Amino acid sequence: SQTIHQWPATLVQPVGSPLSLECTVEGTSNPNLYWYRQAAGRGLQLLFYSVGIGQISSEVPQNLSASRPQDRQFILSSKKLLLSDSGFYLCAWSGGQYTGELFFGEGSRLTVL
Amino acid sequence: KNQVEQSPQSLIILEGKNCTLQCNYTVSPFSNLRWYKQDTGRGPVSLTIMTFSENTKSNGRYTATLDADTKQSSLHITASQLSDSASYICVAGYSSASKIIFGSGTRLSIRP
Numbered sequence: 001s002q003t004i005h006q007w008p009a010t011l012v013q014p015v016g017s018p019l020s021l022e023c024t025v026e027g028t029s030n031p032n033l034y035w036y037r038q039a040a041g042r043g044l045q046l047l048f049y050s051v052g053i054g055q056i057s058s059e060v061p062q063n064l065s066a067s068r069p070q071d072r073q074f075i076l077s078s079k080k081l082l083l084s085d086s087g088f089y090l091c092a093w094s095g096g097q098y099t100g101e102l103f104f105g106e107g108s109r110l111t112v113l
Numbered sequence: 114k115n116q117v118e119q120s121p122q123s124l125i126i127l128e129g130k131n132c133t134l135q136c137n138y139t140v141s142p143f144s145n146l147r148w149y150k151q152d153t154g155r156g157p158v159s160l161t162i163m164t165f166s167e168n169t170k171s172n173g174r175y176t177a178t179l180d181a182d183t184k185q186s187s188l189h190i191t192a193s194q195l196s197d198s199a200s201y202i203c204v205a206g207y208s209s210a211s212k213i214i215f216g217s218g219t220r221l222s223i224r225p
Contacts, residue, residue: 006156043117043202043215044157090156101147102213104156 002027006091006105013112019064019078021108023091026072031093033074034102035066038088050074086112115140117205117216125222130193134219136186136203144208146186148177151200151218160188160201190221198223 006023013019025031032051036044046059048066056066063082067075074091091105117138126132138146145164149157161170161177163186169178174191190197200218207214 041217043217045215088154092156101159101162102157104158107154107156109154 002093002103004091004093004103004105006108008108009106010109011111013081013110015083015112016080019076019081019085019110021076021089021091021110023074023076023105024072025074025093028072028093028095030071031095032100033068034092034094035064035074035076036090036092036104038090038107044090048076081112083112086110115205115207115212115214117203117214119201119203119216119219121219122217123220123222125224126193128193128195128223128225132190132193132221134188134190134201134203134221136188136216138184138186138203138205138214138216140205140207140214142208143181143184144206146177146179147204147206147213148175148186148188149202149204151202153199157202193223195223195225197221 003026034049035047037047038044048056048058050056050068053068053071064078089108092102094100094102120135143165145162147162148160150160151157160172160175163170163179165181176189179186200220202218203216204213
């Protein structure tokens, strides 16, 4: 069966510090991978998606970047965090079409102080 | 503008009671409608997915309905349990750009 792992679960970082959130998927090959951010009381916002190694699409301009160094690994990064980067980050995967079923990781709570 | 609106924003019901959550969507061209359950601090978990040709789909005590003409969907929960306390998120997919858009969710609390 397929599983998705995301870490760390909780992170407290000072403004200006770097960020690295990691996500790996097991049990499937060539998944579509996504990073979402969820603000309190708001819908999930798509940040990045990838259909293959090294292929990254950004949905909104921001202080973050994403990379896909391996087929089932997706990394969310920042060189210098801003207060506004605080939030709940979710990694997800789907097979085939983007409009197929999404499977989410457990999420990473980021607090920037 | 493509958007998904859910109502109510929050709902409190007693254990054992039924409830219905509403979703209105404006996306074009419509592809599918999904409902997710999200426990506090966790990732969303899929409950149902319906295409435009489906009117209803069930998953245990959860039943989703879809009216593609009026662009409305509902999620009915039967005989609620304490474990049903969560946020329920409606998601509409639109096929031209292979996009999906999330509603802001309904926060459901079940009281014993």
